[in-house]
Amino acid sequence: MTKAAAAKKSSAKAADGASPSKLIDGRIKELGDWRGEMLARIRGLIREADPDVVEEWKWRGVPVWEHDGIICTGETYKEVVKLTFARGAALQDPAGLFNSSLDGNVRRAIDIREGEKINEKALKALIRAAVGLNASKAKKKPAKRSA
Template identity: 75%
Template sequence: MKNTGLPDGRSASELIDERIRELGDWRGDMLGRIRELIRKADPKVVEEWKWRGVPVWAHDGILCTGETYKNVVKMTFAKGASLPDPSKLFNSSLEGNTRRAIDIHEGEEIDQPALKALIQAAVALNQSKKKR
């Protein structure tokens, strides 16, 4: 897995590690679990740190972001509206034509096989667009 370097010399991966530690509650644990699932689904994923503190996972373009709010961890898929979601994981940002998100609340479990399939579909979509 590659990750992009930042001006202060720290890698995006180091900043994501720091964010997970700083949260110190269920949100940090969930962000860490999501990150692990993304890495397993796509061993070539690139970790990035954008928009003043948002973890981003990319492969031939942005796959998804991992944002943390007071009551939710949000995974936003950049091209989610174009992805198959037979397990109905997307439950947020459903009104747009491009993005889709998954809001995960405290105590909720992740459907790991379905999320892995969604990540792999996002990689395949990015790669298909790159070839054009």
């Protein structure tokens, strides 16, 4: 995705007029506890790993990070912050970050509990691998022809 396309896409507004990035800012603030801090930290790591990432707000309140398709989502629950990779089953995970949704054929997730540390280097590598996988899938799609 070009930077211009990313800028255009990230400027999409939610129903109330707020951008996805502003909605994610709001979620972090409204949580007001370790989950908000963790979501903010994860967001920062995603942006460091892929400066061209596009933030979205889907499914009535789920932060989503995309680059040529969904990289991952960031859901918050009472006990965990869940980072779900859309094509996680196809990614190498040498550091063993994936600890949830391990039985499926497509997705994989990382559940982070209060007080747990993030292996930042491994998470950034996983983000970059997901972007690479999305880019390779995007290049293989045949161009649509008009009739």
